[in-house]
Amino acid sequence: MTRDETLVVSIDGQIVAPERATVSVLDRGFLYGDSVFEVMRAYDRRVFALQEHVDRLMRSAGLVYIEVPVDAARLAAELTAAVQASPYPDTIVRVHVTRGIAPLGLDPTPARGALRVVIVAPVHPPTLEDYRSGIAVTTHRTERAADNTEAAGAKVANYLVSLLALRAARVVGSKEAIIVDGRGRVLEGASSNVFLVKDGVVLTPPVTEGILPGITRSYLLRSAEALGIPLRITTLTRGDLAGADEVFVTSTVREVLPVVVVDAREVSDGKPGPMTRALHRRFREFTGASGPLPWEDHEGSETV
Numbered sequence: 001m002t003r004d005e006t007l008v009v010s011i012d013g014q015i016v017a018p019e020r021a022t023v024s025v026l027d028r029g030f031l032y033g034d035s036v037f038e039v040m041r042a043y044d045r046r047v048f049a050l051q052e053h054v055d056r057l058m059r060s061a062g063l064v065y066i067e068v069p070v071d072a073a074r075l076a077a078e079l080t081a082a083v084q085a086s087p088y089p090d091t092i093v094r095v096h097v098t099r100g101i102a103p104l105g106l107d108p109t110p111a112r113g114a115l116r117v118v119i120v121a122p123v124h125p126p127t128l129e130d131y132r133s134g135i136a137v138t139t140h141r142t143e144r145a146a147d148n149t150e151a152a153g154a155k156v157a158n159y160l161v162s163l164l165a166l167r168a169a170r171v172v173g174s175k176e177a178i179i180v181d182g183r184g185r186v187l188e189g190a191s192s193n194v195f196l197v198k199d200g201v202v203l204t205p206p207v208t209e210g211i212l213p214g215i216t217r218s219y220l221l222r223s224a225e226a227l228g229i230p231l232r233i234t235t236l237t238r239g240d241l242a243g244a245d246e247v248f249v250t251s252t253v254r255e256v257l258p259v260v261v262v263d264a265r266e267v268s269d270g271k272p273g274p275m276t277r278a279l280h281r282r283f284r285e286f287t288g289a290s291g292p293l294p295w296e297d298h299e300g301s302e303t304v
């Protein structure tokens with residue numbers, strides 16, 4: 001089921017009507033999840049952290065040996081054009097680059113002509129209630145497709161393990177799954193980075209643990225520095241989450257979302273904390289977003 005809203009789609013740099021925007025059944029992105037992607041957010045038709053997202057896409061492609069047929073500047077121009085063509089000022093921008101078409105078979109070497117697809121849709125951030133009261137999360141011990149491979153940390157499109165973790169979380173009423181690796185280290189959310197606050201210090205796992213180097217995460221770290229809040233990039237465990245004063249997750253769509261329940265146990269007093277709010281307020285200044293803060297007022301969506 002799709003929402004009744006206007007999408008802008010571009011394939012290989014050409015904007016095409018969404019109903020005619022189709023990809024071959026032989027495309028390796030479809031057959032094997034052989035693709036990389038990015039999700040960006042445009043505030044008032046300006047893509048936040050555009051350069052960082054394009055750079056990360058190029059890096060992800062490099063890590064899985066997909067040759068992007070255009071350079072970063074051209075890609076940025078193409079997706080900016082798609083954003084400008086949308087009737088909505090506040091949008092979400094997905095960019096997928098697949099390895100393209102090859103004769104059937106796993107071997108990636110014969111593939112020619114990586115395909116790039118841009119989809120621009122209105123943004124659906126979490127609900128006002130989620131921002132005001134915080135969300136529950138469930139930890140999930142698992143290993144994702146790229147974990148412990150040379151592609152660890154690349155944004156590869158095979159999210160099956162993460163979506164199963166999220167499904168399990170939703171079954172028990174949680175809104176995000178927190179991925180824990182085989183050594184018991186808390187890595188990140190199914191589609192977010194995770195932070196906690198303890199005794200006035202902000203803590204988050206290092207990218208060397210194979211997490212996605214989240215762009216919201218990097219701006220969150222900058223926000224903490226700007227506010228003079230001490231930071232520690234360090235390995236975290238479930239016990240650290242349980243004993244935290246505050247927990248929150250970050251992502252492009254959610255920005256900074258307070259977590260008040262971890263594995264059915266309240267974090268501290270079960271309410272979003274002051275540090276989470278201060279960091280989110282500072283983060284919003286980077287985005288250039290106008291209007292009320294997300295926990296003050298906005299129209300949100302349940303399906304994040």
Ligand SMILES: Cc1ncc(COP(=O)(O)O)c(C=O)c1O
Nearest residue numbers: 191192193212214215216251252
């Ligand atoms: C696994 C994972 N970690 C972290 C993030 C957050 O990254 P960003 O802040 O760049 O959106 C995402 C975003 O989709 C993700 O999929």
